[in-house]
Amino acid sequence: MKTYKDALEYGKQRLLECEIEDANLDAWLLLEYVSGISRSWYFVHEDEEISENDIEEYQILIEQRGKHIPLQQLTKEAYFYGMKFFVNENVLIPRQDTEVLVEQVLSLSKEKENLKLLDMCTGSGCILLALLANLKQASGTGVDLSEKALEVAQRNSKELGIEVSWVQSDLFDKVSGSYDIIVSNPPYIETSVIEGLMDEVKLYEPRMALDGTEDGLFFYREITMQAGKYLKNNGILAFEIGYNQGKAVSEFMKENGYKEVQVLQDLAGLDRVVTGRIEKEEQHV
CATH class of the missing domain: 3.40.50.150 (Vaccinia Virus protein VP39)
Known part of the structure; x- marks a missing residue:
């Protein structure tokens, strides 16, 4: 998992596996929260490398959301x-x-x-x-x-x-x-x-x-x-x-x-x- 695109795909897949109702949206919102990026920025830079700190924090939040902890409590x-x-x-x-x-x-x-x-x-x-x-x-x-x-x-x-x-x-x-x-x-x-x-x-x-x-x-x-x-x-x-x-x-x-x-x-x-x-x-x- 190196790029923003890789991270987002990981988040979507993991939340789908955990049967989160709005898996795709929540995966995006958590990535946005962690990295501070916008949708418009992402579509231009999705293949750029994401920092290790952001990856680590994102994985933790995705796992917590996968346990059905509400998104708003995470952010x-x-x-x-x-x-x-x-x-x-x-x-x-x-x-x-x-x-x-x-x-x-x-x-x-x-x-x-x-x-x-x-x-x-x-x-x-x-x-x-x-x-x-x-x-x-x-x-x-x-x-x-x-x-x-x-x-x-x-x-x-x-x-x-x-x-x-x-x-x-x-x-x-x-x-x-x-x-x-x-x-x-x-x-x-x-x-x-x-x-x-x-x-x-x-x-x-x-x-x-x-x-x-x-x-x-x-x-x-x-x-x-x-x-x-x-x-x-x-x-x-x-x-x-x-x-x-x-x-x-x-x-x-x-x-x-x-x-x-x-x-x-x-x-x-x-x-x-x-x-x-x-x-x-x-x-x-």
Whole structure:
């Protein structure tokens, strides 16, 4: 294995042998990551010799990917809503489907300024940071039970230059203040389903970010019941949901006094987001 072309062919073949779904793409992305080359550069220089250090690092990464360790955990980066985020084994890898949640919250926030946002179960912080990057003079609080997840979120906010208040808390236990918007992508996979997920997810992503308990709805019930105490009048609660949870979560919201409850679909036509607005009676002193 001497040239860039040899390396890429090795990577493709090895990942195919390991039954990696996107073997060709992942082999290229890891080569790009290791050597810092672009596709256009590669097509002109594919027969040039690759350095021994790059070969060694590339082989190690290919073997790790062959064990189904997620690509993003190997490169320590993931892209979400056009922004680059640091990720590791302590956070859920941002998914494109989640961008539907960001789009909907931004749509509901049009022409509003100085909004206060809270992101419950923030993980890497990608949802909150994407929202703050696209809202005028908004402020945000990110909440997670995992200290290690919050370390990742803090790193992302620092690297992106977006100021956020991060709180380690079991749901709302240590939350204070009132908010215009509460957004959440909580654990929502049924416990019994997790073992049937692809290895990249069930073996390498944090179980606490996946497991929604027996029916997958525990966190939706808890957050919906408590969120009203922390939302301002006409405040918005917005969830990412699993494809089969739209009816149940929208019912929870209606039962807890939310109006204008709607279920939105992702690009595949599957239920992905539920939003609602809460109206509070004015308190006269």
